[in-house]
Amino acid sequence: MTDSAARFVALEGVSLRYGGEGGGTLAVAGLDLAIARGEFAAVVGPSGCGKSTLMKLATGLAPASEGAVIVAGHEVTGPLKIVGMAFQNPTLLPWRTTLDNVLLPLEIVEPYKSSFRRDREKHVARAKALLATVGLSGFEARYPWQLSGGMQQRASLCRALIHEPALLMLDEPFAALDAFTREELWAVLQALWMERRFTCILVTHDLREAVYLADTVHVMSARPGRVIETRRIDLPRPRDLEASFAPEFVGIVHDLRARIAEARAAA
Amino acid sequence: MSPRLQATLMPWLVVAGLFAAWELLVIVAGLPPFVLPAPTAVFAALAEFAGPITHHALHTLGTTVVGFALSVAGGVALGVAVGSSAVAYRSLFPVLIGFNSIPKVAIVPVLIIWFGIGAVPAIITACLISFFPITVNVATGIATLEPELRDVLRSLGASRLDILRKVGLPRAAPYFFASLKIAITLAFVGSIISETVGSNEGVGYLMIQASSRFQIPLVFAALLVVAAMGVAMYFVFAILERRMTFWATRGVDAGYATGG
Ligand SMILES: Nc1ncnc2c1ncn2[C@@H]1O[C@H](COP(=O)(O)OP(=O)(O)O)[C@@H](O)[C@H]1O
Ligand SMILES: [Mg+2]
Numbered sequence: 398m399t400d401s402a403a404r405f406v407a408l409e410g411v412s413l414r415y416g417g418e419g420g421g422t423l424a425v426a427g428l429d430l431a432i433a434r435g436e437f438a439a440v441v442g443p444s445g446c447g448k449s450t451l452m453k454l455a456t457g458l459a460p461a462s463e464g465a466v467i468v469a470g471h472e473v474t475g476p477l478k479i480v481g482m483a484f485q486n487p488t489l490l491p492w493r494t495t496l497d498n499v500l501l502p503l504e505i506v507e508p509y510k511s512s513f514r515r516d517r518e519k520h521v522a523r524a525k526a527l528l529a530t531v532g533l534s535g536f537e538a539r540y541p542w543q544l545s546g547g548m549q550q551r552a553s554l555c556r557a558l559i560h561e562p563a564l565l566m567l568d569e570p571f572a573a574l575d576a577f578t579r580e581e582l583w584a585v586l587q588a589l590w591m592e593r594r595f596t597c598i599l600v601t602h603d604l605r606e607a608v609y610l611a612d613t614v615h616v617m618s619a620r621p622g623r624v625i626e627t628r629r630i631d632l633p634r635p636r637d638l639e640a641s642f643a644p645e646f647v648g649i650v651h652d653l654r655a656r657i658a659e660a661r662a663a664a
Numbered sequence: 665m666s667p668r669l670q671a672t673l674m675p676w677l678v679v680a681g682l683f684a685a686w687e688l689l690v691i692v693a694g695l696p697p698f699v700l701p702a703p704t705a706v707f708a709a710l711a712e713f714a715g716p717i718t719h720h721a722l723h724t725l726g727t728t729v730v731g732f733a734l735s736v737a738g739g740v741a742l743g744v745a746v747g748s749s750a751v752a753y754r755s756l757f758p759v760l761i762g763f764n765s766i767p768k769v770a771i772v773p774v775l776i777i778w779f780g781i782g783a784v785p786a787i788i789t790a791c792l793i794s795f796f797p798i799t800v801n802v803a804t805g806i807a808t809l810e811p812e813l814r815d816v817l818r819s820l821g822a823s824r825l826d827i828l829r830k831v832g833l834p835r836a837a838p839y840f841f842a843s844l845k846i847a848i849t850l851a852f853v854g855s856i857i858s859e860t861v862g863s864n865e866g867v868g869y870l871m872i873q874a875s876s877r878f879q880i881p882l883v884f885a886a887l888l889v890v891a892a893m894g895v896a897m898y899f900v901f902a903i904l905e906r907r908m909t910f911w912a913t914r915g916v917d918a919g920y921a922t923g924g
Binding site: 453456457458476477478480481482483484486488490491492501502504505506507540542556557560566 | 810812813815816817818819820821822826830831834835837909911912
């Protein structure tokens with residue numbers, strides 16, 4: 398593997414302070430992290446430790462106060478344009494149908510933007526196919542407020558992927574869903590990832606979710622956050638719910654849990 | 665009675681009840697017409713002076729609508745500017761509030777000195793009095809964009825203009841249409857204030873003329889016409905609002921939550 402593939406996303410000694418000079422909050426400090434191209438990484442840690450901040454740093458939405466953020470071999474200086482994002486809040490646009498919500502990135506990102514009207518039919522077909530893979534066939538013409546929370550989150554995932562981003566950032570995307578819907582969406586996300594192999598960074602506070610989905614789990618310390626442990630998950634794929642009750646799986650969850658408890662106690 | 669019929673009927677019943685109470689008050693207290701004319705006297709005046717009232721009402725409607733249209737154009741432009749930039753928000757807002765606090769009746773004499781007696785001061789007053797709610801609402805709709813949504817768009821490489829077009833303006837639409845309902849009634853107030861201070865046409869002028877001749881029933885008839893025009897315009901914009909921003913009410917109008 399070349400260096401830019403092994404370190405597709407790399408944070409090197411990064412710190413970020415919110416709120417300007419003097420006071421402010423030191424959200425992350427001495428943050429080191431490397432994620433390979435095509436890897437599924439999960440970031441777990443106590444609440445307020447800087448997980449969302451890490452997302453903003455890696456996508457260039459927030460500039461690092463110190464250290465370097467490198468994505469695809471280039472130092473990040475402004476918002477990246479190869480990213481898809483989804484959050485706990487699905488943030489779909491209520492005046493657009495589900496289909497039009499999914500198409501939104503194509504109206505903004507090049508090379509789709511300039512030919513969007515001309516190729517609209519092709520894009521619509523692609524969006525419908527994507528919606529079908531997450532189980533939303535037949536809901537294209539509905540408005541988001543006519544969908545359940547789980548369905549909105551599926552549509553939000555589609556919006557994050559329609560422009561085939563090289564990097565998918567998910568910030569606690571399933572945190573507001575009930576347990577059953579959440580587990581369904583793990584399978585949906587895993588299937589999408591296995592098919593497309595984008596690089597994915599998933600922030601979550603659900604350790605089972607992290608172990609189910611990720612190749613590597615990074616544990617963060619309490620604020621100011623930094624990565625205190627990186628754990629490879631070599632369980633075979635596709636993983637299913639049954640596997641998540643196997644002793645090996647449960648053992649990993651246990652270990653991670655202990656590490657986070659330590660991190661919280663240290664704070 | 666079906667809830668729907670009841671909802672349509674209730675406002676009329678309330679109005680009828682008000683008129684009845686008013687009539688009763690005048691009879692019981694024995695008030696002379698030049699103090700408080702009874703509704704029957706007001707309606708009689710309305711019928712008697714239907715011609716001039718219509719003429720002046722249409723004039724007022726015209727100046728109001730023109731002034732209102734100008735305030736929509738200006739209010740939206742200013743609202744977009746104030747809402748999409750933190751610097752503009754901080755620097756322009758105090759000025760706007762200061763301006764809005766000035767009683768517009770104090771400006772009318774100045775406008776008359778500048779533009780003479782006529783429709784122009786009425787149009788300008790209608791515009792000045794009604795643009796503030798539009799500006800504030802549009803600015804609020806644009807400035808309250810969810811940070812996550814902004815992040816989603818920025819990470820797609822969206823320009824400020826993209827964000828404004830795709831999200832800012834549609835998002836501000838419910839705020840905008842809500843403000844139109846308030847602004848149109850304010851615009852009536854503005855043009856009538858101006859007409860009472862200096863004009864030779866319009867409902868305001870008619871009222872001043874009538875009261876100087878102690879034709880109090882005619883004054884009230886004119887007031888009634890103004891109220892009716894205000895209500896009519898309000899509903900025009902309320903219907904427009906429902907059409908344009910059905911999504912903001914989350915389909916509540918679509919049937920099941922009629923209440924009652
Ligand atoms: N925009 C901001 N301004 C000031 N402080 C912030 C801002 N965003 C986050 N913080 C602070 O930075 C710390 C880390 O926040 P965040 O990255 O959101 O944590 P997490 O996502 O792990 O819960 C928290 O203490 C939070 O209060
Ligand atoms: Mg967070």
